Amino acid sequence: MTFKAVIINKQDDVYSVEPGELNTADLMEGDTVVCVSHSSVNYKDGLAVTNRAPVVRRFPMVPGIDMVGVVEETTAPGVSVGDAVILNGWGTGETHLGAWAEKSRVPGEWLVPLPKDLSAEQAAAIGTAGYTAALCVLGLQDGGVTPESGPVLVTGAAGGVGSVAIALLGSLGYHVIASTGRPEEGDYLKKLGAAEIIARDELSGKPRALGKERWAGAVDSVGSTTLANVLSMTRYGGTVTCCGLAGGMDLPASVAPFILRGVKLVGIDSVMAARDLRLRAWALLDQKLERNLLAEMTTVVPLSQAIDVGQQIVEGKVRGRVVVKID
Incomplete structure (x- = not known):
């Protein structure tokens, strides 16, 4: 049986990304087959599509690090045929065929149940970016940063991680400062829950060893000079969660x-x-992410447009989250 997929290949140093078809025999090892209904476009998917970084480690490869669907076959303990499930990460789209395809075979232990109050489209809209944002918020909470501690900064605010982080923090009662290089997104960020907006340039200069104490915590998806400046201006006893490298992998701090x-x-x-941490993150998203704000940051495209969006996301032209409707 064949099914639709986006296929990345490399032959004689020629890198190609195009729509195609796979056979069930092409699926990789695993004890569970998922009929995929939705995926999303993440920065890592964009890197894979554009070959801007060596994300893909085997060929052929199917991109798509987020998967939402229904279990079609399984022998995994604790998983049943018909279960609605989510998969984020675990090397999908890098070393294991990803979710920009109608079917995927994976280890059942990689899957977590779709929360009953989330639709498949909503779970894909949250995706790895939103799930990562939730892990960042949990990191702040576990580090002792409360709404009473003071403001919390979110860098890369208009991106996927930043958008969900702002929405979550706002719903939890934090005073959120959003840092962005796209001032035209100010109204969007305030709608999500940002109380203040600062220009990205405020965090792009040469870092000082210590700057004025401005925030009690931060969610950073940029890295490099931005993260160094964020750290230098964090209040005594504060916590900074780091989850990205859009600005670079170095840390001149x-x-x-x-x-x-x-x-x-x-x-x-x-x-x-770990699974228990994933379940904590998805429980936080289920309970505290306002659905109208999720809708505000979400765009839905068919699988046929996923490659183009992947190119746009690495160019900084994508706002919020893009869901890929597979079926």
């Missing part, structure tokens, strides 16, 4: 915030996160 202000830098890995 000083140890001063750590040893003089007791600032905590918490790394957020969404790809290999």
Whole structure:
């Protein structure tokens, strides 16, 4: 049986990305077959589509690090045929065929149940970006940052992680400062829950060892100089969660915030996160992410448009979240 898929290939150093078809025999090892209904477009998918970074580690590959669908076959314990499930990360779209296809075979232990109050489209809209944002918020909470602690900064605010982080933090009662390089998105960010908006340029200069204390915590998806500046301006005892590298992989920072202000830098890995942490994140999203705000940040495209959107996301032209409707 054949099914639709986006296929990345590399032959004689020629990198290609195009719609195609696969056979069930092409699926990879696993004890569970999922009939995929929705995926999304993440920055990592964009890197895979454009070959801007060596994300893909085997060929052929199907991109799509987010998967929402229904179990079609399984021998996995705790998983049943007909279950609505979510998969985020675990190397899909990198080393394991991803979700921009109508079917996928994966280990059942990679799956978590779709919360009963979320639709498949909503879960895909949240996706890895939103699930990562939830992990960041949990990191702030676990680090002792409460709404009473002071403002919380979100960098890369108009992107997928930033949009969901703002919506979650706003619903939890935090005073959110949104940092963006797209001032035209100001109304959008305020609608999501941002109380203040600052220009990206405020965090792009040469970092000082210590700056004026401005926020009690931060969610950073940019890295590099931006993260160094964020750390230098974090209040005593504050927590910064780091989950991205849109601005670069380096960190030209000083140890001063750590040893003089007791600032905590918490790394957020969404790809290999333990199941119990994933369940905590999805419970937070189910309970605290307002559905009207999720709709505000969501665009839905068919599988035929996913490649184009993947190119746009690495160029910084995508706002919020883009759902890919597979079926």
